[in-house]
Amino acid sequence: GLKIVTIGGGSSYTPELMEGFIKRYNELPIKEIWLVDIEQGKEKVNIDAKMSQRMWDAAGYDVKVHVTFDRREALKDADFVTTQFRVGLLEARIKDERIPLSYGMLGQETNGAGGIFKAFRTIPVILDIVEDMKELCPNAWLINFTNPSGMVTEAVIKYGKWERCIGLCNVPTIAMMKEPIALNVDPNELIYQFVGLNHFHWHKVYDKDGNELTSKVIDAMLDGKDVGLPANINNVPFFGEQIREMNMIPCGYHRYYYRQQEMLEHSLMEYETIGTRGQQVKETENKLFELYKNPNLDHKPEELSKRGGAYYSDAACECINAIYNNKQTHMVVSTKNRGAIPELPEDSIVEVSCYIGAKGAMPVAWGKLPSAQRGWLQCMKAMEECTIQAAVTGNYGLALEAFTLNELIPSGENAKRVLDELLIAHKNYLPQF
Ligand code: NAD
Numbered sequence: 502g503l504k505i506v507t508i509g510g511g512s513s514y515t516p517e518l519m520e521g522f523i524k525r526y527n528e529l530p531i532k533e534i535w536l537v538d539i540e541q542g543k544e545k546v547n548i549d550a551k552m553s554q555r556m557w558d559a560a561g562y563d564v565k566v567h568v569t570f571d572r573r574e575a576l577k578d579a580d581f582v583t584t585q586f587r588v589g590l591l592e593a594r595i596k597d598e599r600i601p602l603s604y605g606m607l608g609q610e611t612n613g614a615g616g617i618f619k620a621f622r623t624i625p626v627i628l629d630i631v632e633d634m635k636e637l638c639p640n641a642w643l644i645n646f647t648n649p650s651g652m653v654t655e656a657v658i659k660y661g662k663w664e665r666c667i668g669l670c671n672v673p674t675i676a677m678m679k680e681p682i683a684l685n686v687d688p689n690e691l692i693y694q695f696v697g698l699n700h701f702h703w704h705k706v707y708d709k710d711g712n713e714l715t716s717k718v719i720d721a722m723l724d725g726k727d728v729g730l731p732a733n734i735n736n737v738p739f740f741g742e743q744i745r746e747m748n749m750i751p752c753g754y755h756r757y758y759y760r761q762q763e764m765l766e767h768s769l770m771e772y773e774t775i776g777t778r779g780q781q782v783k784e785t786e787n788k789l790f791e792l793y794k795n796p797n798l799d800h801k802p803e804e805l806s807k808r809g810g811a812y813y814s815d816a817a818c819e820c821i822n823a824i825y826n827n828k829q830t831h832m833v834v835s836t837k838n839r840g841a842i843p844e845l846p847e848d849s850i851v852e853v854s855c856y857i858g859a860k861g862a863m864p865v866a867w868g869k870l871p872s873a874q875r876g877w878l879q880c881m882k883a884m885e886e887c888t889i890q891a892a893v894t895g896n897y898g899l900a901l902e903a904f905t906l907n908e909l910i911p912s913g914e915n916a917k918r919v920l921d922e923l924l925i926a927h928k929n930y931l932p933q934f
Pocket residue numbers: 508509510511512513514537538539541542543545546585586587588589590591610626646647648649650669670671672809810813
């Protein structure tokens with residue numbers, strides 16, 4: 502039987518992950534699941550473990566859920582390691598949001614200065630995890646969900662030199678779930694191709710005869726139909742002229758770049774009224790753990806759909822299933838470019854359509870991109886590279902370079918102030934600086 506290790510086991514997404522494994526148990530013979538957390542996550546991870554065990558028992562499968570605060574104990578002989586941890590907990594996220602917003606800049610979990618600092622805090626930890634894996638489970642796969650998912654995956658592969666790593670996000674999953682509903686077609690009859698980076702990809706859609714349906718999805722989206730916007734993103738509409746001209750379906754996060762002014766105005770309004778997204782999530786999370794505590798609850802509650810990461814298990818568990826059973830399933834994941842986007846370095850991590858099987862993810866080549874998309878990707882990738890280099894070295898100049906390249910951070914005195922304030926605010930989680 503398989504040994505699965507989940508680092509950041511105290512996440513409120515854990516029951517969702519369990520549901521995904523339970524659904525696939527006939528193909529994925531899991532024997533034990535180890536939830537790894539830290540002292541501060543003790544209460545949450547213990548609630549999750551009991552809830553998870555109830556879910557497995559209710560399903561009638563003989564799977565044992567363990568909790569440990571000793572990562573190395575869990576990693577010994579693991580087959581698959583999934584990561585869903587948050588260095589500095591939600592308090593750190595709230596600082597990532599509030600400090601930039603207090604200077605009139607976007608503060609967001611994976612975008613702008615907040616996303617850069619989440620990378621700074623997370624990358625040293627993931628690189629330590631990789632070192633433990635080299636020693637304790639050298640054949641395991643690392644399925645990373647920890648944000649910023651694309652940059653964390655790039656750090657693992659480029660700097661940790663650990664190739665058996667795939668980065669995940671639920672955004673493509675939700676798109677492929679909702680678009681067939683919006684078009685009223687059978688989901689199995691659609692062909693998708695995605696290209697770009699994590700939280701910065703576009704895609705096209707075709708029917709089973711190969712006819713392109715992209716413009717139909719764009720029309721549905723511009724008509725206000727649900728084509729899969731995650732719950733955490735405000736629905737500012739795209740400009741129709743721009744999207745119809747590009748004829749590629751942008752992801753939800755493109756709003757921060759194509760309608761920066763409106764997205765910032767909305768975030769500032771929330772910051773001054775109901776609080777930032779992190780503050781809102783805190784309440785949702787408290788409610789979820791109250792529910793999970795109920796000894797009669799043995800399935801994932803509906804309330805979890807309020808979190809932006811809903812349906813994450815459909816990506817994580819299916820990816821593991823596809824590797825284990827060499828399924829060659831189409832999935833959109835973060836993996837090494839290898840020429841799929843010829844205008845980016847071959848060793849950059851990109852989020853593109855892939856076929857997943859025993860040798861991992863094989864990316865589908867997109868080829869030449871139009872000027873706008875090529876330019877965006879090159880600039881975003883340069884920003885990501887500087888962020889990762891700064892995270893690894895603790896170099897202040899490189900951190901400022903990443904800030905300057907970030908489209909959501911206007912350069913100048915205030916950018917430097919935000920950088921300095923965030924460095925102080927997160928001091929305890931930034932040993933490299
Ligand atoms: P959370 O705040 O509940 O954190 C999860 C757990 O991580 C907590 O129990 C915490 O104690 C633990 N933790 C913190 N530092 C740790 C460490 N060094 N080692 C082990 N455990 C540690 O987080 P969440 O809201 O459930 O999100 C978890 C992660 O998943 C975040 O990084 C988030 O950004 C990411 N996420 C990704 C996607 C995606 O699409 N890829 C979607 C949603 C969330």
